[in-house]
Amino acid sequence: MALKKINYLLVIHLSCSLLIYIKNSFCNKNDTRCLSNSCQNNSTCKEFSKDDDCHCSDIANNLDKDCDNGKNPCVSNPCQGSATCVNTPGERSFLCKCPPGYSGTTCETAVSSCAMNFCQHGGVCHQNPVHPMCICPAGYAGRFCELDQDECASSPCHNGAMCQDGVDGYSCFCVPGYQGRHCDLEVDECVSGPCKNEATCLNEIGRYTCICPRDYSGVNCELEVDECWSQPCLHGATCQDSLGAYFCDCAPGFLGDHCELDIDECASQPCLHGGLCVDGGNRYSCNCTGSGFTGTHCETSMPLCWSKPCHNNATCEDSIDNYTCNCWPGYTGAQCETDINECSSNPCWSDGECVELSSEKHYGHVAGLPSSFSYHEASGYVCICQHGFTGEARETRHDLAFWHFMADHGFNQMVF
Numbered sequence: 289m290a291l292k293k294i295n296y297l298l299v300i301h302l303s304c305s306l307l308i309y310i311k312n313s314f315c316n317k318n319d320t321r322c323l324s325n326s327c328q329n330n331s332t333c334k335e336f337s338k339d340d341d342c343h344c345s346d347i348a349n350n351l352d353k354d355c356d357n358g359k360n361p362c363v364s365n366p367c368q369g370s371a372t373c374v375n376t377p378g379e380r381s382f383l384c385k386c387p388p389g390y391s392g393t394t395c396e397t398a399v400s401s402c403a404m405n406f407c408q409h410g411g412v413c414h415q416n417p418v419h420p421m422c423i424c425p426a427g428y429a430g431r432f433c434e435l436d437q438d439e440c441a442s443s444p445c446h447n448g449a450m451c452q453d454g455v456d457g458y459s460c461f462c463v464p465g466y467q468g469r470h471c472d473l474e475v476d477e478c479v480s481g482p483c484k485n486e487a488t489c490l491n492e493i494g495r496y497t498c499i500c501p502r503d504y505s506g507v508n509c510e511l512e513v514d515e516c517w518s519q520p521c522l523h524g525a526t527c528q529d530s531l532g533a534y535f536c537d538c539a540p541g542f543l544g545d546h547c548e549l550d551i552d553e554c555a556s557q558p559c560l561h562g563g564l565c566v567d568g569g570n571r572y573s574c575n576c577t578g579s580g581f582t583g584t585h586c587e588t589s590m591p592l593c594w595s596k597p598c599h600n601n602a603t604c605e606d607s608i609d610n611y612t613c614n615c616w617p618g619y620t621g622a623q624c625e626t627d628i629n630e631c632s633s634n635p636c637w638s639d640g641e642c643v644e645l646s647s648e649k650h651y652g653h654v655a656g657l658p659s660s661f662s663y664h665e666a667s668g669y670v671c672i673c674q675h676g677f678t679g680e681a682r683e684t685r686h687d688l689a690f691w692h693f694m695a696d697h698g699f700n701q702m703v704f
């Protein structure tokens with residue numbers, strides 16, 4: 289009984305000692321209550337006077353007054369190598385996502401067997417004495433074939449072509465004018481023979497130019513030049529186009545390559561009997577004036593009286609080869625062209641004025657005489673006497689009847 293009591297007291301004493309030790313280990317005053325490792329995951333321990341306990345918090349929204357807000361456990365980079373650290377929500381822990389070939393909590397263990405098939409992109413695992421290795425397919429590299437090689441890095445495409453990377457290869461997209469796998473071959477646009485009609489083709493970058501012969505035009509020299517475009521033919525001629533030339537169909541009356549020459553229809557002297565030839569456009573005319581002939585070519589003899597050769601209203605009579613003019617009294621000459629001057633002998637006395645009745649220059653303008661001229665009464669003369677005189681002419685012949693006629697008509701002149 290005494291032994292049991294001793295053992296019981298000993299257990300109580302040891303338990304109290306253990307509690308005191310634990311208390312003094314974690315939260316000891318004077319930097320003995322909060323030890324440096326008492327709070328894990330980077331939490332902070334604070335000392336308070338109200339109790340001797342240490343409280344730690346691991347979540348951001350915990351309002352525990354004893355410790356600061358919790359921090360991300362991945363900040364310290366616990367995962368090794370290229371492993372990815374993932375924080376586990378609600379816990380003060382983390383998870384390491386290991387790359388192929390590694391395992392363990394922090395990915396610290398290298399896999400030594402190909403059984404896990406950690407090679408990527410179709411890589412083949414090869415067992416090595418130290419650790420397995422991946423034999424990568426074309427286009428991939430890296431220990432685990434995780435890297436896609438950039439085949440365009442070496443700039444294999446030329447002449448401004450665009451390079452597109454692919455799996456174990458690349459493609460070059462050429463600019464116009466180039467071809468080939470690397471766009472290093474210039475395209476010869478003249479190979480297809482685009483120029484027509486024996487034109488010369490000039491190859492250029494991305495294009496071609498046709499040098500046309502003189503008779504053709506157009507981009508490919510496919511158009512024949514129209515030589516009649518400039519209207520080279522004159523005087524209404526018709527232009528006929530042909531290959532490399534043209535011809536002018538002249539209108540009647542014109543000659544020459546361009547119908548520039550006017551034919552002289554009078555060159556053959558078609559007008560007869562001295563008629564005047566007048567040249568025209570593809571025609572002529574004969575002026576027969578003064579020739580005594582009429583007709584198109586002055587070939588017809590014209591009656592002499594048709595030309596009205598007699599003057600002073602004389603009557604013309606044709607004969608076989610001549611004509612005769614029948615003059616009115618007071619006129620004479622072959623064509624009655626001469627006015628007989630009855631006043632030339634000064635028949636009027638006492639300074640009387642003599643006026644010829646056959647002269648139109650005076651007759652009708654002298655006061656008291658008839659106002660209109662008449663060839664029927666154009667013979668003779670009239671004496672206009674001075675004031676205070678009357679009588680006959682020099683011959684003293686007195687025609688009483690005629691004087692009475694003149695008196696009856698209000699005249700005091702003597703007419704002979």
